[in-house]
Amino acid sequence: MGRFLLRRILQTIPLVIGISILVFLVLQKVPGGPMTVYAQPGTRHSPAELQQIRHQLGLDRPLHVQYGIWLSKAARGDFGWSYQTSKPAGAAIARRIPATIELLLAAVILAVILAIPIGLYSAYKKNTWFDHTATSFSYLGYAIPVFWLGLIAQLVFSLYLGWLPTANRATPGLPFSFADHLLHLILPVSVLTLALVASWSRFLRSSVLEQLGQDYVRTARAKGLTERRVLTKHIMRNSMIPMVTQIAIEVPLLFGGTIMTETVFSWPGMGLLLWQSLLRRDYAVVQGILIIVALLVMIFNIIADVLYSRLNPRIGLN
C-alpha cells in the first residue's frame, strides 16, 4: 500500500511538469496573449509604451526563461499577479475555494443520496413505469444545459413565485445569517444536483443490470435470501465498485460544471473566477486553476484506485 502510493505520487511529478508546460505554451499561443488587455485599440498605447509594458511584465524574455521563472515561483505557491483581482493569483484562487467546496459538497452528497435508490430501483424494476420515468428524466438532465436550467429556475422560483433569491451567496449589506445563506444555496445546488443525478443514476442502473444476471445472484436467491437482502447486500456492494471510482474521478472535473452554475448564479467560487479570468485574459489565474485542477484529477485518480482495491479484494494494488 505504502509503496503503491509512493510510486503513484512519484509518477505524477513528470505528469504535472508536462501539464504545466502545456498550459504555459497553450496560453501563450492563444490569440491575443497576455498583452491583449494593453493592446486594445481604445487604449491608444504607442509602440514605445507597449514595449515598456512588455518589459515590465517580463514578456520580452525568451519563452523558456519565462517558463522557468513561472515554474520556480509556482512551486513555491506564487502563481504570479492577477491584475483582474489586484492581488496575487494564489490568494485570488484561495479566496474562492470555500464557496466552490460548499456548492460541490452539497450537490455531490445530495446527488449520491438521490442517485443510488433511483439507479438501483430502475434496474431492479427494469422496463416498468418507474424505470421509464427515471430514464426520461435523466435524459432530460443530460440534455438540458446547466445554464439554461439555471435561468429557468431563476425565472420560476425567484421572479414568478418570489420564493428564493435569484443569485449571489448571501444578501449583500445584511449581517451574515445562516437561513439567508441556505436560501441562496438552494437554486444552484438543485441545478447542479439534477445534472449529477441524471448521470450517476444511469451509471448505477447499468451497473446493477450487469450484476443481476450473474451466477452469484442466482445462488443467493437459491439460498433463500430475501430479495431485499440480495439487492442491498450482494448486488449493491458489487455495483457500487465502478460507481465509487466513477464519482472519485468525476469530482475534480465537476469544476467544469460549476463554471456555468456559478456564472449563472453569481456564486463567488473558483468556477466563476475561472470564467472571469478567461474573459479578461487574467493568465496568472487561469494557469493556477488549470494546474490545481490537473493536480486534483491525479489525486482523485489515486483515491479511486485505492478505493477500487478496497472494495474489490480481487484487484490488487500492484
Next chain:
Amino acid sequence: MKQEHRSICSWLMFVSWIMVALVLASCRQPTPPPGDEAEVPKPVDGGTLVYGYLEEPDNLNAYGSSMTYALVTSMLITNGLTTVNPDLEVQADLAKEVPTAENGGISEDGLTVTYELQEGVTWHDGTDFTCDDVKFTADTINTEAFIMPLSKAGYDKIAKTDCEDDHTVVFQLKEPYAPFVSLLFQWGIMPKHVLEGEADINKADYNRAPIGTGPFKFVEWQDGDHITLEKNEDYWDKKQQPHLDKVIIKFAEDENTILTQVKTGEIDVWDFVPASFVAQLEKEDVEVSESLQLTLESVHVNSGKPPLDDKRVRQALTYAWDRETTVEKIYPGQTLAVTQQAPQCWCANDDLEAYAYDPDLARELLEEAGWTDTDDDGFVDKDGKRLTLTISTVAGKKDREQVEAIMQDDYKKAGIELLIKNYDASSLFGDYSENGPLATGQYDLALYADAPGADPDSFDGLLTSDQIPSDSNPSGSNWNFFSNKELDSLVAEGRTTVQESERKKIYDRIQEIVYEESPFLFERFHTFSTVNNSRVHGITSSPTYLQNMWDHGANWWVDAQQ
C-alpha cells in the same frame, strides 16, 4: 498506467473546453462610454442603493485600470480635478474652476496650466488633501515602472509639476496641449500619504481598498460578489452632499441573471443595458433612461486601397447607402451621425448636413471615376472587372449583420456588389503583429464603433498620416489608412491652440475635410441605456466614459422606505 491515460484524457477534455471558452471570450468587446435625464423632486436622505454590474472591477485606482466598471466605481469614492457633465461641459471638481486661456489658468503660450484647488478637502482617513497629492499623482503616472492600462498619452506632455502653495498646482508642459483640461485628471487623485512608501503602486493594497475624497467611503469588497460603500458624512462639497447611506455594487456575469434581479427588485440600477433588453424592461415597473454617447458607429473605409483610394468612389458609397432608413429600422430613436463629432460638442460643425440618399448621384460619381455597367449585368465595372467590395464586422452581432444586409441591397441598386465577411472580435481587432485585417489594411469596409473622449482631438488625432500602421509603426491607429496633408497640419494646430474659439474653426475645417473625403460612412451615435427601479432618483449621465458616475453619485437618492 491506464489510470494515467484516463486522467490525461479527462484533463485534456477539460483543457479543450477552456480553449473553446477562451475563443468565445474573445468575442466579448471592451466596454466603452455614456447622456442626460430629467430633473427630480426633493431628494430624501438615507437608504441603500444596489447597483448591478455585468463585470467585477479589477482595480479601484482608476489610473491602474482600463475597465469601465472599475473606472466608474472609483468615481464614487474619489474626485479628479475636473469632471464632464451631461451637457458635455468640463466642470470643476477638486479644482476651484476650470483653467482656460480667458481666466489665465492656461498661459498664453499654452505651456503652463494652473489649477487652483478646493480648500478644506480631507481624505476619508482625515488627512488634508493638498497640492502634494496632485503632484504625486502626476509624477506616479509618469514613472516608467507604473503600468497604465490606458495610454499615458497626454500625461506624457507634462514636463514638471509644481506646487506653488498647498492649493495651487502648476503643470509645465513640453509643448502646448489643448485637450489637457478636458481629457486629463478626471479620475481620482491618488493620496500621497497612503501610497508614498509603496514599492509597486500597481500592486498596492490601496487598489482594492481605496481612500478617496469623494462622497462615498469604501467599506468592503467581497471577491466575486459585491462592493459596499457608505456615505462620507464629511464630504467637502457643501453644495452637493450625498443622500444615500450605502451603495452596494453587485456583480453578475450573466445578463439574464441581472435582468431577473432588476425585475425582482434585488438590483435597483443597471446601466449599459443592451437594446434587446430595454424593450423587455419597458413593460416592467422600472424606469429606462437613454442618453447620447460620444461613441460613434460607422463604416470605416480603407482609403489606402484601390479602388477606395479614389474620393469619388468613397463618396458614391455614402450616397448609395440609405443611412437614415437603416438607423430608423434597426436602431429606432437613435441619432444619425453627420460628422465624427457628437452634436452636443462645442466642436460640432453645424453647417454640415447629412449626405442624402441618392443612388443616381452615386452612379454619376462612379462613372466619373471610370466605373460603368458595360456588360449589362447590373453591376458597374472597369477594365472588365466588376466593382466588388467586402464589408466586415464582428460576427454574431445581429444588429450589425442586419445593417450589412441593408447595405448589400442598397449598393446593388447603385451597381456595387457587396460581399460580407465577418470575423470574431479578436481576429477582427487583432493587432499588426497578429495580422489583424483592420490593423494591416486587409479589408475594404468595416463596421464598428469608436469611443473618443471629451475633446475633438481624441478622435481626429487618430486620423493623421503618421498614424498609418506599418512595420515601423505597428500600433498606428489610422486603420482607415487615410492620408490628408491639410488634416495632418490642422490636427497638430488644434492640439496646440488653446483659445477655444480658434480651435472651433480648426475642428470645423477638419470635419469638412472628413465629410468631403469620406474615409467613414457615418451611421449613428450610440445610446447609453440605464434602467432603474422607480424608487431611485437623481441619476444623470455624462456622454463621456464617466457615465452615470460623473457626479460621484452625490445626487442619487431613493424614496424613503414605507
